[in-house]
Amino acid sequence: MAVCDKTIPWRIWAFTFLLTGAVGQTVNYPRPVCGVETSTVTLPCTFTPLRSFIQSEREVLLEIVRVRWCKNHLICQGNTPSVYDSNSETNDPRYQYLGDKKGNCTLQIRDLRPEDSATFRFRMEADHTEGHFTGQSGVTVTVVDETEMRIISSSGESVMREGQTVTLHCTANCTFHQLEVTWFRDDHALPASGPAFQLGPLTAGDSGNYTCGLKNNLKKRSLTYTLHVGEKGEDVTLARTVGVVLGVLVVLCALILVFFMVRRTRAQRAVGGRKCPDNICSNNPQPAEEGRDHQQETSEVEEDISYASVQFKHKNQARPVEEAADVVIYSSVASRG
Structure with a gap:
């Protein structure tokens, strides 16, 4: 046991x-x-x-x-x-x-x-x-394929200011390890290697077109990434905002100008299409001033009658004089309202 x-x-x-x-x-x-x-x-x-x-x-x-x-x-x-x-x-x-x-x-x-x-x-x-x-x-x-390579900025912006720092990443459509690359600015090789390239403090000389390529195959490179470095103290964001606002204002002003021009043209066409004197076609004729001398009114009526007669005879010379007189009297009565 x-x-x-x-x-x-x-x-x-x-x-x-x-x-x-x-x-x-x-x-x-x-x-x-x-x-x-x-x-x-x-x-x-x-x-x-x-x-x-x-x-x-x-x-x-x-x-x-x-x-x-x-x-x-x-x-x-x-x-x-x-x-x-x-x-x-x-x-x-x-x-x-x-x-x-x-x-x-x-x-x-x-x-x-x-x-x-x-x-x-x-x-x-x-x-x-x-x-x-x-x-x-x-x-x-x-x-x-290496043609899928591209450059991504750590700041997400392609416009920077002097004194700032940015890191450029040479990457592809997926995560990879130990990518051996050579960096270029404006087609000139840079003293940098590895998938990440840090720049800073930035100066105006750092502006340019950046690409990255594999060390053992420099014939094929990534898509071009353009970096612009503005002068120190230049508020790039504010400048972009002001530019956008000004652009919008210019467009609005142009639209308003076109609107008024179209409206004016239509008004001129409407006036030019009228076929009778204003004192006859108007829906709201102005009343005669009180105290006007009767003799002055008579002369003005006679002038209107003469004008109407001339116009009538010019257009219808073959019609009898009696018919013209009737039309003149009718026009005179309408004008005195």
Whole structure:
């Protein structure tokens, strides 16, 4: 009975140790990585191997003897093609293993190509099959064309003032790592490298057209980013606001002027289209002034009658004089109202 008491705890401990060791085998990958074609990306990676296992009620220590990286393969074992194999002497030099056999499995991919858009997985192999393990989740790499590169300003503005500081970021349509670039201003190379380029304190000489390109492929560059640096003390925002306000006022003034011109033209056309004297066509004729001399009124009436007669005879010379007199009398009566 005493022997059983000693054996059972040992077996329980051995089972627990084995279970813990198996569960403890892990591979930690980075988030999905995006890189620009012909650039270099690094895939940070760590792993936890199985240190030992229990065989015939005794602990057997394990040692990692081989590490591999495969592309688009779930297990990465046997004769599966590898992009890197620690046991191979013919590895593609574009794939550099920066890790070890202890816990670092970092892989660097140089001169990215479209075929590198894939899922990469790491596998560890020990001196016993119990220690073999593949991290099946893997890390996804996306390769984009360098023509998708662009420059983004930390300030969000392309107009700055002297004395300010700004950082230009050379980026693409996704997040990438370790982009090796060269910066240019007005097609002249600048003494700067890396995806971020800090400028400041700014001077007028920093104004220009900026581009960025990969160090190993300078033929293709990003879209142009134009930076303008104004003189110190110049309130660029206020200047832009004043310019906008003035522009709006000019447009309003032009619209008002056009409106009045159109209105005046219409009024002139309306007056020119009238076919009778104002004292006849008017709906509201002005009354004669009180106290006006009767003799003066008679002369004015006679002048109106004569005018009307002339106008009438000019237009209708063939009609009898009696009819003209009747029309004249009617016109005179209408004018005196």
